[in-house]
C-alpha cells in the first residue's frame with residue numbers, strides 16, 4: 515500500500531450499510547485531515563445516506579462528493595459488486611423501483627438465513643437479528659431498512675460464542691444451508707436502469723471476478739454487464755495488476771476508478787473490514803478527473 519493518502523476515495527460505506535459502522539461526518543473530517551479532496555459514499559444496495567450527506571457536507575467546504583452506491587447483481591456468470599457513481603440525487607422512477615427491490619431483498623435474505631439456521635436445528639429468529647443490528651446500527655437506519663441480514667462476522671461470533679451452536683469457526687463453516695437463499699436482483703434489470711439515470715457503473719474489486727488477468731473472462735464480463743469502467747485500484751487488487759487493468763480500460767475506452775472500501779475506523783469497537791483504510795489506494799488523479807468530467811460533483 516502507498517505511504518500517502520490518495521486525493522479521492524470513491525468506495526466508502528457508512529453506518530447506513532448493513533455491514534458498516536462509520537458515521538458520515540467522520541469521513542468528511544478524515545478527508546479534511548488527509549487531503550482527500552473528493553469522496554463517494556457507496557452504500558450497499560441503497561442511497562439511504564444521501565440526505566444526511568447533503569446536510570453534513572456544507573460544514574466541510576474543502577471536501578467535494580459524488581452520489582454513489584454499490585449494487586450487487588446476479589447474472590449467468592456469477593454475482594458481482596458494481597460501484598455506481600453519479601447517481602441522481604432523487605432517483606428516477608425506475609431507479610426508485612430498483613432500490614425498493616434491494617430493500618426487500620435485504621429483509622428477505624435475512625429472513626431466509628434465519629429460516630435456514632432454524633431448520634438446521636439452530637434457532638435464529640428475526641428478533642435475534644434485530645437485537646444484533648441494534649448493537650451497531652442506529653435506530654433510524656433500521657426504521658428505513660427494516661430487519662436486514664447482519665454483518666457476517668458479528669453473526670458468526672454470535673452463533674458460535676453466544677448461542678454456542680458451534681464449537682468453533684470450522685464447525686460453523688461446515689454448516690450447510692439446506693435451501694436456496696434469495697438471489698440478488700438481476701444484472702440485466704439493475705445495470706440498464708442505473709445507466710439510464712445518467713450514472714456510471716464500475717465493476718468493483720475485480721481481481722477475483724477476472725481470475726486475476728484472464729482477458730477472455732474480462733471480455734465476457736464486459737460484454738455481459740456493460741460496465742463503464744473498472745475499479746483498478748483497491749486493496750484486494752494485487753498492485754502489479756492495477757496498471758494491467760488500467761491498460762485494459764484505455765484499450766476499451768473504459769474509465770478507471772479507485773477506493774478504499776472502508777467500513778469501519780480503528781476507533782470503532784466493531785472492526786468491520788478493518789484492513790480497508792480510508793483514503794488509501796494507488797489510483798491516479800487522472801482517473802479521478804476523467805470521472806469527474808462525467809458526473810455531478812457537489813460541495814465545490
Ligand SMILES: [Zn+2]
Pocket residue numbers: 525527584775
Ligand atoms: Zn464495498
